[in-house]
Amino acid sequence: MPIAMITDQLANLPFQYWVLAVAISLLMAGCLVLIAILYIRRLVSATRKKKRHDLQFRYQYFLYDALVESEAGKTPEAFQEFVVNLFREEEEKHGLNKELLINIILDLKKSLSGQSRAQLLEIAATLKLPDYALRKLDRLSFNTQIQALREISGLQVTDSAVQEKVKQIQYAKHAALSQEASLTLIKLGESPDLSFLDVLTTPLSQWQQIHLHHCLRNFERHQLPDFSQWLTSTNESVVLFSLRMITEFEQCNNSELIIHQLSHKSANVVTEAIYTVSQLKIASAVPTLVSLLHQPNPRIQISSIRAIGRLGTTQQVPDLESLRIDSSYWVRQITVEAIARLRTKVDSASEVIHQS
């Protein structure tokens, strides 16, 4: 068939066919592009993974090799110089992947203590790894900034200028970033700096509270602030967090203020305060707990029954008896358990008297 005839026929094709043909071509091209991306991605990620793996092995080898040297009787200074020289040589020849090196050092740091740990941090400082982490703080990506904050706290960069910079980030709009900045400040301080709780107007999420607590656990109890100072905060989440920390770190020096929280307007605070008095065994809270037994809020009611079971005496059994026929299944269950617990206390006490 002559070409002229085909072009003639094509030229006479209605517009709708052209639209369909264009759509098909675009879709086919799209599919081909996606397939190409899939294959290229596989190839690139495999190569990158292998390269990273090799490099990681190489850096680890440098560090462990140096550790062996140090065990062979070298002085700490000589050991340090040896390692630093290895890495400098590497930097000159192939360049240094500082991010990877920081990761390896921070990983190794977890299993070291005392002088070895201090030496490791010294090596990081000599190789200017903290400067690298600091530079990352200025990046736009919040993930990179979070990573930088972790590196700064891991490498123990206690410089006041750095702390000032971190303090500014503490008030960043991004919740994860501001949380990480708060954690970094806590980790870097000799005693945890929780002054941000004084001025916090937004709710402290449970997620943030869990991370703050995880960080505070690493301190000695005497280094921790008195959390009852935040029990009068107008921010409900701060009061909740303080009550949780009071329970966790057993700070019962201000029991009056803790009991006062049992009449807080927020049901969440009351429930948490009940748990606190129960865990800290503040027996003087029992009369207030009894007054909460007929609260319409089931969480408050159940928590107070449980707390009375822990703190009360047989004197409270009559108060609990009426709840054995409550309409709520859980109220009935917890009441039965609480009464049994109170009676067991009496039995074991009389057994002790009998034996003596």
Add this chain to the structure above:
Amino acid sequence: MKEIIIHSISYIAENLILVYAIILAGFSFFLSVIGLIEVYKYLINNRSDDRNALLSSPFTPRISLIVPMYNEGETIIDSVRSLLSLQYNNYEVVVVNDGSTDESLQKLIEYFQLVPTYLESNYELPTKKVKCLYKSRQKVFSRLVVIDKANGGKADALNTGINHAQGSLVAAMDADSIIAPEALLKMVKPFLQNKGRVIATGSIIRIANSCTVEDGSLVNIQLPKGWLARFQALEYIRVFLLSRLGWSRLNGLLIISGAFGLFDREIIIKAGGYCTKTVGEDMELTIRMRRYMHEQKLAYKVVHIPDPLCWTEAPTSLSQLSRQRNRWARGSVETLVKHRGLFFNPKYGLMGMLSYPYWLFFEYLAPFIEVVGIGYFGIKAILSQPSWLNFSLFLVIIYLFSVFLSLVALIVEEFSYHKYQNKSDVAKLILTAFVEPIVFHPIVLVNALKGSLDFLVGKKSWGEMKRKGFAKQEPESAKKVAS
């Protein structure tokens, strides 16, 4: 005159089908783009998560993992053992024996040294009679609670579990689902952040056929070897990574899969628990919880996370697949009929104005429209000169578009979780994407139609699903003996 009428009908029908196809394709594309954004944001926001804090925290909410069990004697011990070793420090596993006729319960009693506890039963959500509650004598199994009850179906078993759950959050799952060890840590996160009240979270479900399972945990991930399971693997990747995430971003999600979902217990109870009169209880519950929140004028969210945290066995025979798809279709139509008051009802916000109509027109009615379209062309071919070129081009576009969407989903998977790491897996998945619309789609279509017809005749049964079981890793000693 007759010709004009025929011509007008033909013109309207053709254009209606065309408009329908364009809207469906456009919306699918829109959802895919939104889904992509959601995956990207999730990965960015969670890249720097420190889960160690959550692992050991005493402040995490208590989660009750409810496992309905019916004749699962073959796998239940491994499943429960695996569930007892999840990475979360504040949870309980509530196994509800829904009147099994095999030795499932006895096996549990013996293996976990269970003893009856003489507590009264809770019927806050009405359920069939609870016979006994068991707890283990061993401290190491103190997280485990087993409830023995009269047979009442999956929904009834889940309601029994919810009644006896001590957690403020309840996770509903299938007894044969394999949950990733970090699943609870990841699923609970949306509940802990201050971003509005979250009432439910779901995760990506993946196909576990051909994967190796040891002690109820996944130890080696493989792309399914059989074509049927592989089609479903691709379908799950596409649906969960693009469509469900897109809806999650719009806060218009109507379903949290029954295979694994985490719910706010208080809201489930207030909404009335699982409905025992439908085979689509997962979708029905999600809609009812959402309705409850709207009716109470409470702000809320239903979140879907793109992490593949649950693995399930897909049907490997046509008859099993047919039964499953038939059930899904019946479940959808039952739920849509039950909640018809949502249809374009502004009182229910996006759910009433977009999610429900979309589900009705483009999920439920799509198979009907497809059949009508094909039927229409058939009639036209018999009655007059058919426009084969038009028809073929139209079919090619639809085919290429569905391949394109599958490839987009594969790209997202490759850049995010990259679970299938064998070199040949990419080629296999691409090939599956090209074959699926021709081979698998018609099967799904026929069964969706059959399900809708079964609904009309009032069929209610679940249909038996025989599991083939997962590949198990052979112990070293056994290998030696064999060699």
